[in-house]
Structures are given as C-alpha cells and as structure tokens.
Amino acid sequence: MRILITGANGQLGIALQRALGDHDLTLIDLPEVDITDREALAAVFAAAGPELVVHCAAYTDVDGCARNPELAYRVNATGTQNVALACQSAGAALVHISTNEVFAGDEPGGYEEWMPLAPRNPYGRSKAAAEAHVRALLGRAYIVRTAWLYAPGGRNFIHAILRRARETGTVRVVTDEVGNPTYAPDLAAAIAQLIATRQYGTYHFVNSGACSRWAFANEILRQAGVAATNVPILSSAYPRASTPPPFAALHNRAGAALGITLRPWPEALADYLRDST
Numbered sequence: 001m002r003i004l005i006t007g008a009n010g011q012l013g014i015a016l017q018r019a020l021g022d023h024d025l026t027l028i029d030l031p032e033v034d035i036t037d038r039e040a041l042a043a044v045f046a047a048a049g050p051e052l053v054v055h056c057a058a059y060t061d062v063d064g065c066a067r068n069p070e071l072a073y074r075v076n077a078t079g080t081q082n083v084a085l086a087c088q089s090a091g092a093a094l095v096h097i098s099t100n101e102v103f104a105g106d107e108p109g110g111y112e113e114w115m116p117l118a119p120r121n122p123y124g125r126s127k128a129a130a131e132a133h134v135r136a137l138l139g140r141a142y143i144v145r146t147a148w149l150y151a152p153g154g155r156n157f158i159h160a161i162l163r164r165a166r167e168t169g170t171v172r173v174v175t176d177e178v179g180n181p182t183y184a185p186d187l188a189a190a191i192a193q194l195i196a197t198r199q200y201g202t203y204h205f206v207n208s209g210a211c212s213r214w215a216f217a218n219e220i221l222r223q224a225g226v227a228a229t230n231v232p233i234l235s236s237a238y239p240r241a242s243t244p245p246p247f248a249a250l251h252n253r254a255g256a257a258l259g260i261t262l263r264p265w266p267e268a269l270a271d272y273l274r275d276s277t
C-alpha cells in the first residue's frame with residue numbers, strides 16, 4: 001500500500017518506518033513540509049498519491065502548548081484539518097494519532113474509547129479539536145489515542161529519570177499523575193495490524209497496565225539496577241506550565257475486540273532498556 005507518514009522523524013514516525021517497512025512509504029516532516037501549509041501538503045499528496053496516511057506530526061511539548069496555545073491550535077488542530085482535507089481530496093484513509101490528554105483525568109478507573117472528552121489544558125484541547133476535524137471530514141479514519149510515549153534514542157522520561165538518579169542519587173516524582181507508559185515500537189506494530197482490518201473507528205493503544213509517574217520511575221530504577229532514592233511528591237510541589245490530567249489511564253477495549261493488544265508496560269520497558277544500553 002502507498003502510505004504517507006507525517007512527523008516521520010519523531011518517536012512514533014521512526015518506529016512506523018520499521019513496522020510499515022513492507023509498504024511503499026512517503027515520509028514527511030519539518031522543515032521540508034509544514035502541515036500548517038496547505039499548498040505544501042497538496043503538492044506532496046499529488047506526488048505521492050497515498051492510499052493511507054498515518055498522521056503523527058504534532059506540537060507535542062505540552063508545557064510549550066500551555067505557553068503558546070495559539071501555536072498548539074495552529075499545528076495540532078488546523079494542521080490536522082489540513083491533513084484530513086488532503087486525505088479527502090486524495091481519497092486516502094487516515095490514521096490520526098491522539099492522546100489521553102483529551103480526557104479530564106478524573107476517572108480513577110481509567111477511560112474507555114467511547115467516554116466523553118473534557119481536555120483540561122491547551123495541548124489536550126488542540127488534540128480534541130483535531131479529533132473533531134477528523135470525524136467531520138473523513139469516514140475512513142482511525143483515531144488512535146496513546147499515552148506516555150517513549151522510543152529508543154529519545155530524550156524521554158526514562159532518560160531523564162536515569163540521568164538525574166545517576167547524577168544526584170535522588171529523584172522526586174509525582175504520585176498523582178496516572179497513565180500508561182507506551183513503547184513506540186509496540187504502538188507502531190499495533191497500528192500495522194489495525195490498518196489491515198479496515199475497522200475504522202476510535203482506539204486506545206497503550207501498553208497494558210497503568211501506573212503513577214512515581215511507580216514508573218521505581219520500575220525504571222529497579223530494572224536498570226540504579227540505586228537511588230525515589231521521593232514521592234504531589235504535582236502541587238512540581239509547578240509546570242501545563243496541568244496534566246491526574247487519572248487518565250486508557251483501556252484498550254476496541255482493539256482487543258479485534259485481537260490487537262499491547263503487552264504489559266514493564267515488559268516493554270525491559271526491551272527499551274536492553275536496546276538502549
């Protein structure tokens with residue numbers, strides 16, 4: 001299949017290049033193609049003639065989005081609208097990547113695919129607006145929400161925890177933010193399975209199981225064999241520009257019904273640590 005990947009140089013984009021390697025891939029990213037530029041997108045779509053687009057490009061710095069909501073909306077919402085319109089013109093199906101931050105995060109039991117959206121920060125609002133554009137413009141679309149993504153070589157939460165623990169012997173991590181750490185290659189493999197189904201709809205693809213940031217840090221330190229003190233703190237003691245949803249773990253019900261599941265997060269973490277050292 002002819003597949004176009006936006007944000008191809010990002011964490012998920014790189015993992016998808018490998019997972020979809022049997023397909024005819026067109027890869028786009030900044031600085032060559034900006035998704036806020038409709039003419040540039042039209043030219044790429046005309047040349048590539050994609051049958052399917054996997055849209056990973058986004059302004060993913062949640063604190064940056066909180067400081068500059070206008071840019072968040074332009075890239076994440078209007079940029080996605082542009083990608084969806086280009087798919088409409090090309091007759092291409094779309095896989096749109098979304099986030100657990102579209103939810104309020106007040107559900108200790110976590111979120112099913114069909115629960116109502118109530119984003120609490122500019123990043124989440126821009127991504128919820130993106131989902132609305134996709135639903136309004138395309139019938140053949142998969143919306144895939146994920147969370148706490150990390151990938152080999154990335155400057156991610158795991159990297160930050162290990163570096164600080166090795167440098168100072170102590171990390172301070174919040175207990176009141178719960179989610180699903182998700183390994184980008186596992187997500188990419190699930191997306192590769194999903195596109196073969198043509199079961200368009202909304203999916204929650206995360207490594208199974210949920211934990212707090214503090215528990216995630218504990219497991220990182222344990223598996224990496226780094227002896228450090230992991231001090232539990234509340235997010236009120238760690239002020240930041242964005243307010244993350246406190247309890248925004250996702251449940252993969254729709255994917256599981258198709259036989260698409262992701263392994264438990266501690267197993268994926270072990271693979272990441274093995275491949276990163």
Ligand SMILES: NC(=O)c1ccc[n+]([C@@H]2O[C@H](COP(=O)([O-])OP(=O)(O)OC[C@H]3O[C@@H](n4cnc5c(N)ncnc54)[C@H](OP(=O)(O)O)[C@@H]3O)[C@@H](O)[C@H]2O)c1
Binds near residue numbers: 013
């Ligand atoms: N990371 C997470 O924890 C997480 C969690 C849930 C959902 N998601 C979603 O998953 C998707 C992939 O995330 P990721 O972690 O792979 O993101 P990433 O590593 O930040 O990659 C995003 C890519 O999009 C590019 N990009 C940004 N603005 C663009 C624009 N205007 N036009 C074209 N490309 C642009 C970025 O380029 P630059 O690097 O040059 O800016 C980057 O290469 C995103 O939709 C994100 O919202 C991520």
